[in-house]
Amino acid sequence: METWEQLRDVQPVATRMLQNSIVKNRMAHAYLFHGPKGTGKQNASLLFAMRYFCESADPQSSEPCGSCRSCKRIQSGNHPDVHWIEPDGQSIKKDQIEFLQKEFTYTGLESNQKIYILSEADKMTTNAANRLLKFLEEPSQQTVAILMTENVGSVLNTILSRCQRIQFHALNDDDLYQQFVEQGIPETTAKMFAALNFDLADVETYNQDSWFAEARKIVIQLIDKVMNPKEEGYLFLHQVWLQHFQERHQHELGIDLLLLWYQDLMSYHLGRQDRIVLIDQTDRLKQFQYTVSLQETKACVYELLQTKRKIAYNVHNTLAMEHLVLQLQR
Numbered sequence: 068m069e070t071w072e073q074l075r076d077v078q079p080v081a082t083r084m085l086q087n088s089i090v091k092n093r094m095a096h097a098y099l100f101h102g103p104k105g106t107g108k109q110n111a112s113l114l115f116a117m118r119y120f121c122e123s124a125d126p127q128s129s130e131p132c133g134s135c136r137s138c139k140r141i142q143s144g145n146h147p148d149v150h151w152i153e154p155d156g157q158s159i160k161k162d163q164i165e166f167l168q169k170e171f172t173y174t175g176l177e178s179n180q181k182i183y184i185l186s187e188a189d190k191m192t193t194n195a196a197n198r199l200l201k202f203l204e205e206p207s208q209q210t211v212a213i214l215m216t217e218n219v220g221s222v223l224n225t226i227l228s229r230c231q232r233i234q235f236h237a238l239n240d241d242d243l244y245q246q247f248v249e250q251g252i253p254e255t256t257a258k259m260f261a262a263l264n265f266d267l268a269d270v271e272t273y274n275q276d277s278w279f280a281e282a283r284k285i286v287i288q289l290i291d292k293v294m295n296p297k298e299e300g301y302l303f304l305h306q307v308w309l310q311h312f313q314e315r316h317q318h319e320l321g322i323d324l325l326l327l328w329y330q331d332l333m334s335y336h337l338g339r340q341d342r343i344v345l346i347d348q349t350d351r352l353k354q355f356q357y358t359v360s361l362q363e364t365k366a367c368v369y370e371l372l373q374t375k376r377k378i379a380y381n382v383h384n385t386l387a388m389e390h391l392v393l394q395l396q397r
């Protein structure tokens with residue numbers, strides 16, 4: 068578990084605001100935590116809830132003790148007065164908010180205090196949002212709502228106006244890298260994950276994942292094919308690449324990995340070895356700098372970005388990739 072002090076390194080403004088409201092006992096009835104994924108919103112909610120119910124917190128400090136019964140139950144998602152609500156399928160539905168309200172009409176099991184935390188608040192249906200609005204309009208003294216969203220623009224204005232908005236800023240690569248290393252990810256991998264803009268959930272999914280490990284190998288194999296005029300990039304594309312990268316998000320990840328490699332080649336050409344992400348590829352970069360000039364490398368990066376755009380706009384994967392391989396082939 069992270070502490071406020073640790074969160075403060077990456078989100079100084081948001082953290083200071085929340086720490087102050089806790090220590091001064093001036094908590095809002097409703098907060099809206101907004102910002103890109105992986106920026107600490109979830110952690111801040113957890114810390115906030117733990118501190119709110121902590122049985123042995125120092126009144127002068129905003130940190131929860133982390134080890135009392137309440138702290139432990141909140142961490143494991145088992146506290147009767149802390150409710151987490153997530154989209155049920157594509158959206159947060161009216162039933163979910165109604166169920167929450169019903170729960171709240173009973174007095175708390177442990178106390179009269181309650182906290183509810185809504186992930187992806189922008190995904191509320193209109194009915195759910197209107198229902199929640201009623202709830203926000205009549206706050207009970209001891210209820211705190213925390214709404215989280217990555218798309219603040221999609222949250223109804225009427226809801227926004229009833230929440231104290233706390234912005235969580237996008238992390239830069241260095242912050243992400245530090246975060247991953249602290250999670251025990253080896254430095255080389257952490258660097259790659261940060262450059263791919265992964266959040267902690269992505270890292271959990273892909274670290275030690277055999278699909279991802281294979282994907283990395285295939286990316287390098289494709290590079291070896293297109294760098295060699297005698298090799299058939301096309302054949303490899305159909306026989307290997309398209310078999311492995313099937314879903315759209317997988318394809319996007321494949322392109323991102325190729326992009327990292329070509330961006331590294333560009334750094335190599337520019338003498339910026341310090342910027343290289345795929346450190347384990349240095350020998351290949353050294354070798355291929357003679358195969359592809361800086362100008363050509365730039366053109367390849369441009370093609371990769373175009374391909375990414377095409378895939379995002381639903382151009383068929385096979386078509387987009389065939390065109391790409393043709394452009395990359397030496």
Ligand SMILES: [Zn+2]
Nearest residue numbers: 121132135138
């Ligand atoms: Zn505690």
